[in-house]
């Protein structure tokens with residue numbers, strides 16, 4: 001009898017975390033490494049949020065809380081949904097967990113039965129397919145193309161839906177591409193969902209506030225209010241408020257689903273950190289001014305990276321609407337050989353050779369379900385980004 005579960009054998013560890021670990025190891029060993037793998041802002045958590053956490057500790061708010069969030073945070077979340085998305089939710093429609101990751105996991109655990117299918121547009125955030133597998137469901141990957149800026153078309157969504165489809169996981173702006181769907185593009189997808197009343201939508205709005213050039217963020221239940229009763233709107237404080245380590249994510253949706261997610265959480269982790277919840281109250285209710293300031297920095301970095309990568313022959317890098325990632329295609333480089341003799345057979349070989357020969361750590365596209373590409377996270381200093389892009393340029397120029 002094997003000791004480890006069969007379920008475990010179906011999932012793989014997160015490749016993005018693996019790249020970050022590898023880059024850190026090399027750095028610790030004294031190598032000159034620039035890590036562009038991590039999916040987190042390099043900014044510090046704003047002071048008002050830290051102060052709220054310190055005040056919570058001082059006030060003894062350090063005990064267990066309600067399993068899926070304190071009332072004050074649920075109120076702040078309802079106010080946020082109204083303010084930013086014109087969505088009406090009541091506190092009993094809200095669930096708070098240890099990061100957006102746990103929210104998504106709870107929702108899948110609460111709803112999937114063997115044979116249930118989940119449509120996942122590719123390129124996708126690495127955890128979606130594995131979470132679906134862990135929850136006993138079947139991921140159905142629908143590939144978006146470079147030509148549409150890595151956005152799924154209504155026809156592609158229609159083709160992926162079967163009578164076994166339970167969810168569409170939707171993510172805009174996207175990790176790994178940064179692609180953000182316009183209202184019109186999203187309406188095209190919600191029109192398809194209106195024709196399939198058995199399909200629910202889990203929308204991962206984690207990068208809502210990280211958008212550039214006047215991009216107008218929108219979310220499915222707002223674009224198509226008739227989807228409200230079968231939408232789980234997921235968001236969190238990790239990215240916009242530079243709070244990745246605090247572990248607070250949240251969702252709003254139909255009460256029955258929220259209750260089922262609470263049940264899972266009550267028998268697994270219980271409440272997310274009480275102190276982090278108080279910090280999140282301040283993040284959502286306090287000033288939002290620094291988001292625009294941070295976005296100016298992100299936009300500048302995005303423009304730098306996109307222009308430097310597009311100078312490389314054989315590489316195509318679209319300009320994304322949001323998040324802090326770019327997802328260049330390296331179709332023109334496959335089959336070449338690096339200066340140190342590595343054959344670039346695929347994007348994993350490219351990323352490995354790039355790290356070994358130049359010290360630049362990126363994540364290969366196959367990890368996100370669409371090749372040949374790689375992902376750069378530009379949430380690092382301008383100087384490092386410029387250095388990294390110059391190294392990539394030199395590496396590619398030396399390919400033969």
Ligand SMILES: Cc1ncc(COP(=O)(O)O)c(C=O)c1O
Pocket residue numbers: 039098099100101102125171174175204206236237238244247248249
């Ligand atoms: C698309 C997407 N969803 C969810 C998450 C999870 O965020 P959290 O840190 O809140 O768990 C991430 C983090 O990288 C992400 O990129």
